[in-house]
Amino acid sequence: MDKALRRSMSESLDAAGKTCPDPSLLAAYFDRELSSKEAAHWEAHFSVCARCQEQLAILARTEPAVAEARVAGERAGWRQVWRLRWLAPLATAAAAVTLWVVIRPEPPTIPAAPATVASRQVAPATEPPAAAKPAAEADTVAKVPKAERANLADKRSVPEKAAAAPTTVQQVTRAPQVEIASAEKKDAESLAAQAPADAASRDRAQAVVLAEAAQDEMKAQRRADAAAAPAEGTRSKMAAAELQKAAPPAATEKGRESRPQAEAVGMMALRAPQGVAVSPEGNVVWRFGPKGLIEKSTDAGKTWNRQKSPVTVDLVTGSPPSEKVCWAVGASGTVLRTTDGELWEKLASPTTENLIFVTARDALNASITSNSGKTFVTTDGGKTWREK
Amino acid sequence: MSAVGKSGSLVPNPEASGRDGLEVVWAPPAKLAERLYARAHAEKWQLDAAAFAEALRRSAEHQFSRCEGARGEPFRPPQRTRGPAEVESYLDSLHLEDLALACACAQGNEVAWEHFVREFRPVLYAAARAIAGESAARELADSLYADLFGLSEAEGERKSLFRYFHGRSKLSTWLRAVLAQRYVDVLRAARRTESLDEYETTEDRKKQPRTSRLETASRSIGTPDPERGRYLALLQATLTTALAALEPRDRLRLSYYYVQDLTLAQIGRLLGEHEATVSRKLERTRRALRKEVESALAGDPHRLSEAQLQLCFQYAREEWPFDLTQALSAGTNSPGGEEGK
Numbered sequence: 001m002d003k004a005l006r007r008s009m010s011e012s013l014d015a016a017g018k019t020c021p022d023p024s025l026l027a028a029y030f031d032r033e034l035s036s037k038e039a040a041h042w043e044a045h046f047s048v049c050a051r052c053q054e055q056l057a058i059l060a061r062t063e064p065a066v067a068e069a070r071v072a073g074e075r076a077g078w079r080q081v082w083r084l085r086w087l088a089p090l091a092t093a094a095a096a097v098t099l100w101v102v103i104r105p106e107p108p109t110i111p112a113a114p115a116t117v118a119s120r121q122v123a124p125a126t127e128p129p130a131a132a133k134p135a136a137e138a139d140t141v142a143k144v145p146k147a148e149r150a151n152l153a154d155k156r157s158v159p160e161k162a163a164a165a166p167t168t169v170q171q172v173t174r175a176p177q178v179e180i181a182s183a184e185k186k187d188a189e190s191l192a193a194q195a196p197a198d199a200a201s202r203d204r205a206q207a208v209v210l211a212e213a214a215q216d217e218m219k220a221q222r223r224a225d226a227a228a229a230p231a232e233g234t235r236s237k238m239a240a241a242e243l244q245k246a247a248p249p250a251a252t253e254k255g256r257e258s259r260p261q262a263e264a265v266g267m268m269a270l271r272a273p274q275g276v277a278v279s280p281e282g283n284v285v286w287r288f289g290p291k292g293l294i295e296k297s298t299d300a301g302k303t304w305n306r307q308k309s310p311v312t313v314d315l316v317t318g319s320p321p322s323e324k325v326c327w328a329v330g331a332s333g334t335v336l337r338t339t340d341g342e343l344w345e346k347l348a349s350p351t352t353e354n355l356i357f358v359t360a361r362d363a364l365n366a367s368i369t370s371n372s373g374k375t376f377v378t379t380d381g382g383k384t385w386r387e388k
Numbered sequence: 389m390s391a392v393g394k395s396g397s398l399v400p401n402p403e404a405s406g407r408d409g410l411e412v413v414w415a416p417p418a419k420l421a422e423r424l425y426a427r428a429h430a431e432k433w434q435l436d437a438a439a440f441a442e443a444l445r446r447s448a449e450h451q452f453s454r455c456e457g458a459r460g461e462p463f464r465p466p467q468r469t470r471g472p473a474e475v476e477s478y479l480d481s482l483h484l485e486d487l488a489l490a491c492a493c494a495q496g497n498e499v500a501w502e503h504f505v506r507e508f509r510p511v512l513y514a515a516a517r518a519i520a521g522e523s524a525a526r527e528l529a530d531s532l533y534a535d536l537f538g539l540s541e542a543e544g545e546r547k548s549l550f551r552y553f554h555g556r557s558k559l560s561t562w563l564r565a566v567l568a569q570r571y572v573d574v575l576r577a578a579r580r581t582e583s584l585d586e587y588e589t590t591e592d593r594k595k596q597p598r599t600s601r602l603e604t605a606s607r608s609i610g611t612p613d614p615e616r617g618r619y620l621a622l623l624q625a626t627l628t629t630a631l632a633a634l635e636p637r638d639r640l641r642l643s644y645y646y647v648q649d650l651t652l653a654q655i656g657r658l659l660g661e662h663e664a665t666v667s668r669k670l671e672r673t674r675r676a677l678r679k680e681v682e683s684a685l686a687g688d689p690h691r692l693s694e695a696q697l698q699l700c701f702q703y704a705r706e707e708w709p710f711d712l713t714q715a716l717s718a719g720t721n722s723p724g725g726e727e728g729k
Binding site: 022023024025026027028030031032033034040043044046047048050051053054055056057058059060061062063064356369371372373 | 515557
């Protein structure tokens with residue numbers, strides 16, 4: 001049946017060509033600027049028009065951005081619900097995260113590395129841990145008042161060092177890890193901000209974090225202070241889009257659509273790169289990685305200490321409801337938890353599927369999601385689980 | 389000349405005609421224009437206030453006008469009047485800074501162009517490379533760049549492609565969308581040409597009735613079942629019907645996956661869904677289609693037995709000569725059938 005479907009289409013209705021929307025509308029649809037009614041109207045057309053589908057597919061495939069961060073409520077009226085569903089929860093108090101992304105062109109032409117600063121909100125860098133073999137981490141601790149956009153064409157990996165600059169912050173609190181992806185030399189020009197950055201060694205890893213710029217993105221782009229932040233690890237992948245492609249669903253943790261809060265946290269997890277979990281206090285941050293790696297920072301990501309891990313499977317992400325309590329999940333149904341912030345224990349798990357997402361309210365209540373979309377909830381600290 | 393509500397509402401006037409022959413003429417009220425100008429930081433480019441107001445006007449018209457034709461169907465049937473609040477709300481939602489830059493560039497403003505060259509030109513070229521590959525990128529990007537610059541001067545007036553940017557999206561996305569459209573159109577034109585070149589072959593093939601072609605095919609792989617052709621035809625027909633009955637988003641999802649070969653993440657990006665959701669829904673759609681097809685085949689008038697159904701799907705697995713394009717379209721004539729896998 002699958003093959004039968006795959007056989008399908010190609011040139012769809014050419015007559016549809018006469019009613020195709022122009023690029024400005026396609027772009028607006030892609031940027032999710034259309035109201036839900038408008039979007040639905042055009043989707044009805046797209047669903048029978050190969051020409052439009054091809055264009056949209058190109059936009060999706062070649063998107064330089066990694067993720068979106070949008071200030072919910074920034075624009076009134078025309079923001080539609082379905083888009084908000086995707087983005088709005090980010091505005092929740094718990095989810096204010098800002099990231100700096102610094103991208104640096106190859107040394108020869110430009111002395112300073114342009115820094116692209118991202119978003120006033122959650123910064124999304126989805127670094128699928130499994131996809132990129134080496135764990136790549138870059139610490140960025142900086143906040144930006146405005147959203148900036150990083151344009152990265154490709155990942156021929158110019159080594160760069162992530163530099164982040166602390167500046168005034170609109171929304172505060174978290175210091176997520178950012179992985180910065182390097183951009184080609186030429187693309188460096190497109191980077192808005194210029195910032196001094198130290199040269200990074202070849203094995204620096206970077207991820208691209210893209211934050212959608214708000215109205216004043218132009219202005220925001222200009223802004224670039226960068227304080228050097230050490231980038232650790234190596235990364236060989238490029239834009240999140242590609243990363244996501246190669247990555248197991250782990251890269252995109254999902255909240256459930258019907259539960260706004262879960263979504264909010266889900267979006268948070270989605271945005272946090274490379275299994276980074278930030279506690280509500282902001283200073284305590286955990287990050288997780290391959291082979292059971294658990295690391296903790298108590299200074300908002302400036303320094304990290306490795307913690308003893310009860311497992312050696314790949315860990316994907318975690319959820320810390322407080323500075324002392326944190327849950328983590330990973331491959332083969334692994335569920336871990338700490339209740340004192342130091343010692344980790346492995347809990348009984350309802351599944352052996354790879355887990356890609358966890359959201360926890362406290363030491364007893366948590367919900368985990370597997371890569372097949374199944375979700376399990378516990379209210380007794382992992383002793384028993386119930387599938388949702 | 390124009391039926392403009394004093395309060396700045398958009399009123400269609402059958403007698404008036406706007407710039408592009410549109411039926412609606414409207415101008416943003418001064419206060420609104422001023423406020424938006426400030427928000428757009430248009431003074432950076434020393435943009436003429438009237439020019440910016442004009443850009444705003446054109447944007448509103450693009451959104452609300454009744455003009456059909458080249459731009460396609462209007463989003464919704466035109467109403468008598470658009471309240472000022474609605475128009476203002478729309479304008480407020482635009483990417484104003486990008487619009488101001490585009491407007492200034494369209495005017496040939498040097499400072500604006502300098503900025504564009506520095507910040508956007510690389511984006512443009514990088515996007516072209518990503519879209520068309522190294523070899524074709526240059527040409528694709530150059531030609532767009534030239535059009536943006538307004539090299540083709542008509543009637544002595546510099547006509548820049550920037551005038552088609554209305555601020556509803558980011559400027560960078562719009563640039564990529566224009567590139568994508570140009571690229572796709574070139575590809576499609578090339579495909580049509582190619583198939584014309586192969587006209588003879590396909591034409592000859594077309595002369596054969598579908599069924600007999602299938603039988604030939606089936607014979608060639610040594611399966612003598614005379615029903616094979618009929619089964620496959622039935623399967624295609626029911627599948628086509630089932631696909632046509634899908635919700636647009638479900639059909640889109642399927643198409644992105646099977647035709648465009650997008651990843652789950654990319655599909656999610658386009659539809660505003662999480663990867664797992666995409667995967668789940670794809671599966672659900674597949675199952676629903678299968679169920680639909682099975683029940684259609686098992687019921688009247690075909691009344692296939694369980695065994696025959698199995699045979700149907702088995703043949704499909706082995707060989708699928710049909711092009712299911714119609715399934716996702718309204719039934720254009722598609723070139724022949726594909727053979728094999």
